[in-house]
Amino acid sequence: MPMLEIDNLSVTLDLPAGPLHAVRDVSLSLDRGESLGIVGESGSGKSMSALALMRLLPRRARMGAGAIRFDDVDLGGLDDATFAGDYLGPKLGMIFQEPMTSLNPVYRIGRQLTEASVRGGKLTASAARRRAIELLDRVGIPEPEARMAQYPHQLSGGQRQRVMIAMALMMEPDLLIADEPTTALDVTVQAQIMELLEDLRREMGMGMILITHDLAVVARNVDRVAVMYGGEVVEAGDAARVLHMPRHPYTRALLGAIPRTDGPARKLEAIPGTVPSLYARPEACVFGPRCPQARPECQESVPPVRGDSNHWRRCVLAAAELRATQHAPEAIERARADVEEIALEAKGVTRVFRSRKGPFGPPHEIRAVDDVNLDVKRGEILALVGESGSGKSTLARMLLGLDAPTTGEILLDGTRVSDMAPMDRAGRVQPIFQDPYSSLNPRRTLAEIIARPLALRGEGDARSRRRKACEMMELVRLPDRLLHSYPSQLSGGQRQRVAIARALVTDPRMLVCDEPTSALDVSVQAQILNLLVQLQRDLGLTCLLITHDMAVVHQVATRVAVMLNGRLIEAGPADEVLTNPATDYTKRLLAAAPRFERDDAQTRDLAV
């Protein structure tokens, strides 16, 4: 008998635009000690499903008909007090995405860890303290006793997430729900946390629901997978079977969109369009509008469930009808620096931040970038790799002229950036930022945003600038009708396209992209990466790409430079560095990168 059974769960959000069907008829079950991965892009309803289970839905969300049974008890029949007392904690534990905000900053770690079990009368104060120290030790926090008296701000992101895990384990839950537990963390830390969760699960015989957008994380860590799209489970079954023999076009497309670290770089299979928001109950296949193999009947009725309980999907296509891949993976010719002309050069660049607490406080120094020598050749894509705090974004700001080095100099086309007139500099190098939600002024329309650099330069009149903005929108494939929209009306991928259009409107010769896809969904990341590579090739742009993702590096970069603690520790051609890293740190980065090796031969056999 399964420990957890969810039958026909539906969640509706009451929005000003009408009821949004965030989750529809989701049925899942989980055995004791089993792990289930729920995978989907943003807006697929994966988090809503988990929140419904924990009774943590936002206020304007309504849970529809359906039953959630835990150990054969219908959770829907319990009142809130009973549920909170008997289930939250001892039976169900949850870990959230943001370790920076999920701990209360004004209480000590110890108090936050022990509070629930002492209040609930499960443990005495001293027993709770002993258990908390034991657990902190188990989750890999050094000096656990001393840590008990510390505040959250004294811990790093990874350590906070470990504390969150320890907190969830205080009551020894039967089922642990982890909602994107590693998304906000650095790659090397991600791998450690996932490993820790897996070990703890086996050790304690817990069930686990792992919610993530990252198929690679799921591939490594769970027994069963449910792929969600548009509020429905479209494919589910044994992890190995779903991921190696995907039978739903969406799963297949999603797998094709992941950049890989093995084999030759190839064009990513971007899924056209965006994840839908469903205001009406669909009477057809939810993936139909984006499906490459859509048929007339897909529009007419909800597709049938095919397959057995070990692996099923909601699709009209029989296994034999699926195309092996949508097209032969097209090898992309990576940019080569044809000429050895140096576009950008950093010579012994050091940046020291000095700060004081108040006007008379003691000075405090941080060496963010330390003696970096780097050159970018005309026409190449140079990837700058490093984890948060490695100084790569500070370096990028200096390369853009937004900040000046403390010592050393930066030469752009042979001229010192600091000596250049702002307009001259702006015409040569332009940025693309990480967070598409903060890189566009929310008070300006797209037309204004894209044409702004032209207006600043005093180029053309309003009419010609408007025309140029339209041209740029076409270049990045944004429809004209968005011309007067505000950024708030756009999806993340669309916003990133606007940022690219704005960067390219003055025809710069170089782009500095600071993690341009890390805030985007996999399928959208594929669209943006393909677009960048294509633009780079067609316009001959030089590109400095800052990223933490080794697969992205493999996908697009010509050369790689690796940064650690403000220093450049390794640089060289991409193939060489990826296959034969010289430093331990690069090896660690490579090993930690969540990878998903798809067995192409197997997939092909299956389709025949």
Next chain:
Amino acid sequence: MTMTDADPAQTDPTQPHAARSAVAATDDRREALPPTPRRLALTRAYGHGGLLIGSTIILLLILTAIFAPLLAPHDPFAQSLSARMLPPVWSEGGNAEYLLGTDQNGRDYLSRLIYGARISLMIGLGAASIGMLIGVTLGVTAGYFGGWIDHAVSFLLTAQLALPGLLLAMALVFIIGPSVWVVICIVGVLHWTYYLVVTRAATQRIRSLDFVAAAQAAGSTPGQVIRHEILPNLVSSIIVIFTFELGIAILAESSLSFLGVGIQPPMPSWGLMIAEGKQSMFYRPWLVVLPGLCLFALVIGANLLGDGLRDVTSPDGRN
């Protein structure tokens, strides 16, 4: 695909994805352009009840102030000792000649209220604007540049908050000499702290956002960044503080007038009328209630107008 393939639209026909998205894109492009943001804002304005009521009240008050000589039935300064302290027409002993009664000196209360709208509106709008100018300038500068400028502005703020405002105003008026303009300037100069606190914090937040960095990278000077990127994002909070400060300024004027250093009699202002009526409030409540109601209408109208403007001008049509 070769490296020389320059046209992005000519993607490889063997890729169903790219071909499909290109088709979808051309379909999108054929659609008629949607209404411009200005038109949308106007449509929203017509449907916004609060905005309509607020702007009607403010418009009426402004018209009253402008056309006071035409609207007032009597000379607001003409005293008639035989008709002192007459109650409004609906009370016992009221007189149809003086619709809202008369004050201690037998001046027509309605006419004084109508003329009072001039002074009160001038003081409210003028002082709130001066405060806004000072507060927003200091706040944005301190928030944007930080460093010692921020320290200096913070010191100024602390100093201002530590001083007893009314006492300072009295001293200043006493030194400079009372007149309407002096009162406006002094009340304005003493009411910039809210603007400063709010805009400084907001500027610090906005300054760290990527679109400001993008503007700098595009060659904007600090002035251009502030005007084009930061100020538009502060407008809604500034409007809210302005409507709030409007009422405060008028009340500050009434305190000054009550203490004898504000608007000098016989000039009528609502604040001064409340102050004058206070002595006999229990026997002749209309002397306080009537100007109070006018003040109330002005503040409510300004608040409704401010909230409405904020709603209508924000990009997605709500807050």
